[in-house]
Amino acid sequence: MIIIITIYGAMLIISFFQIRKIYQLDQIEPYQEFLQSNFTKPISILVPAYNESIGICASVRSLLSIEYPEFEVIVINDGSTDDTLQKLDEVFKLKKTNMVVRRQLETKEIKAMYTSTIYPNLIIADKDNGGKADALNAGINLSKYPYFCSLDGDSIIERNAFLKVLKPIIESDDEVIASGGTVRIANGCVIQNGDLTEIGLSKNPLVTMQIIEYLRAFLTGRVGLSKNNLLLIVSGAFGVFSKKWVIDAGGYAHTVGEDMELVVRLHRLIKEKKANKKIVYVPDPVCWTEAPESMKYLRRQRKRWHKGLFDSLWRHRKLMFNPKYGTIGMVSMPYFFFIEFLGPVIEMFGYLFFIFSLFTGSIYFEYAILFFLVSMVYGSFYSMAAVLLEEWSMERYTKVSHFVTLFLVSLTETFWYRPLTVFWRIEGIVEMIFRKKGGWGEMVRKGVSNE
Incomplete structure (x- = not known):
């Protein structure tokens, strides 16, 4: 607990100063200047879709309305069994077309290609089902620009988000090869025609708890890691990558956590090539996505995430404590293994030991209660620090009622939400041991757009 408090506390302090620095710079250098900049890089936006009928059209509308000089949107329909393709046809008036595809990455067969008669920069690929990684690799093959963004099919992007997430890439003169943005939860928001x-x-308290969890993970965890080029995760829901480096790395792998695995592989390639490249996280650009509203689908999601975490660490175990890979091998990999992966295991043993001690009478109740209160207060403080950091810098949740609700719900985390997520992550470990596989990890969606 002392180790975790020290690490998380250090990341919180780093995030505090880093976010404030970014916030102050943003006031001096408006992002709109990049709209007229000759250095702005064109981008291909890849949207892998599998049974995304409910939200896909709103997401595509959101993408087509972004503030960015030059871009293309490529939707990859990965063998959907619902009416995803028909919905896209109805809304965007598709016509079949022939395209020459440079097959740089191996993928399942593309059955047909379509372009929109309304939006010439919208391309739809209809392919055999091969999984999310396969769909993204197909999108990379189809893309014509040097940078691409992977975006989930149920996401809504803020209009100026791409100007913000590409800023470090533009200003670094290609030193930054990947940049990730913040993902927020859209449940409860009002979205009209793809616009927030x-x-x-x-x-739903389950959703509110996830909002707090996301704020904590993105605004404190990832900012702190990114500051020292230790970031191993660029969210699959919103990340920009150099196409050349991704192709050199072999594209997305067919694994549970394809987004993290790719980032680890890119770090590995950077070190092996002895290149001066960085992977960064930018806190302000925001992508809004639908979160699970039931225990069933949240449990499925968290199990999949934990299996993906271990799979990425295991595939690249050569990096662990290997000085050849610098701080990635000596700091980042051990952090994700001992703190993020093994943390739930240690915590579960703590719960079991406490229950066992109750029956054997070998527990020092005064100390146990004190320890529990310290844990609860620290957890709540850390969560609320993330909420305050958000309010102080980006001000997305502006109502006082929002702040009060987030504060009150965060106080309950120790009693119900934390033990649940620990148990689900342990389940993920057990399933991984018995090699139970998962697919896209589909979720029943209600749709985030109020069209």
Whole structure:
């Protein structure tokens, strides 16, 4: 607990100063200047879709309305069994077309290609089902620009998000090869025709708890890691990559956590080539996505995430404590293994030991209660620090009622949400040991757009 408090506390302090620095710079250098800049890099936006009928059209509309000089949107329909393709046809008036595809990465067969008669920069690929990684690799093959963004099919992007997430790439003269943005939860927000019009909170405490969890993970964890080029995760929901480096690395792998695995592989390639390249996280650009509203689908998601974490660490175990890979091998890999992966195992043993001690009478109750209160207070403090950091810098949740709700719900985390996520992650480890495989990890969606 002392180790975790020290590490998380250090990351919180780093995040505090880093976010404030970014916030102050943003006031001096408006992002709109990049709209007229000759150095702005064109980008291909890849949207892998599998049974995304409910939200896909709103997401594509959101992408087509972004503020960015030159871009293309490529939707890869990965063998959907619902009416995803038909919905896209109805809304965007598709016509079949022939395209020459440079097959740089191996993928399942593309059955047909379509372009929109309304938006010439919208391309739809209909392919055999091969999984999310296969769909993204197909999108990379189809893309014509040097940088691409991977975006989930149920996501809504803020209009100026791409100007912000590409800023470090533009200013670094290609030193930055990947840049990730913040993902927020759209449940409870008002979205009209692919545009976020009002930010709100869901009345479901399970969703509210996820909002707090996301704020904590993105605004404190990833900012702290990114500051020292230790970031091993660029969210699959919103990340920009150099196409050349991704192709050199072999594209996305067919694994549970393809987004993290790719980032680890890129770090490995950077070190092996002895290149001066960075992978960064930018806190302000925001992508809004739908979160699970039931225990069933949240449990499935967290199990999949934990299996993906271990799979990435195991595939690249050569990096662990290997000085050849610098701080990635000596700091980042051990952190993700001992703190993020093994943390739930240690915590579960703590719960079991406490229950066992109750029956054997070998527990010092005064100390146990004190320890529990310290744990609860620290956890709540860390969560609320993330909420305050968000309010102080980006001000997405502006209503006092939002702040009060987030604060009150965060106080309950220790009693119900934390033990649940620990148990689900342990389940993921057990399934991984018995090699139980997962696919896309589909979730029943209600749709985040109020069209």
